[in-house]
Amino acid sequence: MKSTKAENHDVVFQEERLEKIMTLLDKENRLVTKELPNILNTTSVTIRKDLIILEKRGLLKRTHGGAIKVKKQLYPGLALNEKEKINLEEKMRIAKKAAKLISEGDTIILDAGSTTSLLAKEIKNIQRITVITNAMNIANELTNTDVEVILIGGSLLKKSFTLVGPLADETLRKISADKLFIGVDGIDFEIGLTTPNINEAKTSRVMMEVAGEVILVVDSSKFGRRSLGVISKVKEIDKIITTKKLSEAEQKKFATDGIEVMMV
Known part of the structure; x- marks a missing residue:
């Protein structure tokens, strides 16, 4: 493997946080950015970066002050x-x-x-x-x-x-x-x-x-x-x-x- 254990560790924590954001979005259909740092115990800067990542993946759409679900995820799991x-x-x-x-x-x-x-x-x-x-x-x-x-x-x-x-x-x-x-x-x-x-x-x-x-x-x-x-x-x-x-x-x-x- 070419990556280090430290890098992999950071990726794991990021992906866990992204999953939590998507779980919240599935429940509420909309996210309020200013509420997320307290919910996820992280900074507003990190939250903004996470929302940008999820938008690039086509999983949500950022709006003024938050984010909303897209109509269809690009990658639903298939049997x-x-x-x-x-x-x-x-x-x-x-x-x-x-x-x-x-x-x-x-x-x-x-x-x-x-x-x-x-x-x-x-x-x-x-x-x-x-x-x-x-x-x-x-x-x-x-x-x-x-x-x-x-x-x-x-x-x-x-x-x-x-x-x-x-x-x-x-x-x-x-x-x-x-x-x-x-x-x-x-x-x-x-x-x-x-x-x-x-x-x-x-x-x-x-x-x-x-x-x-x-x-x-x-x-x-x-x-x-x-x-x-x-x-x-x-x-x-x-x-x-x-x-x-x-x-x-x-x-x-x-x-x-x-x-x-x-x-x-």
Whole structure:
């Protein structure tokens, strides 16, 4: 991982505060800026910065003296079976390419997601590999194979069969892996890698911390999209496998950040 623990710690506190703001907004449909410092035990300057961040993510609209809900969030969470149907052919190409990066003897982490679920199907016959995952469906996929599976504990997100939260994070911090394959709901060069659930974002962030190499697997639809839970900055990944035809600016950005791009 390229980021420091201190930086990750700061990000966690910021994301927790942003989630609290969105929870308040969901209840009230409107926020009054001057009331938030007392509610959240922080400064008015911090609150203004938080509201700017949430507005950039498309989650609220700032108004004079406060903020209001937008009609529709850019990134509502979808059930796993719904996600699997989106750009299926692209995801299958990505999964096949990702499988070629796994060697005998590797210990890998498969984060929950539709593309990583397809990757699990591709690696059943690779010898002497260990798969660490927080996805119940991935563990089930590998049950009748020679792949050694470690399913971490945690709180269950029922829509996605995903285990997240403090128990999951604590377990992950006690292990290490050669490679992490991670799929996200959005990739935005300004905001970073995002997912709708903030606890899932935290768990994915810990996965990045304990993996020697972070490989992002995203189809073309994920670019330019954003959601509430920020996992990390784009520059924190090592490789990306994607189907998107990158613009010159995107190619330059990846190159500047030292990220290897694989197109399929």
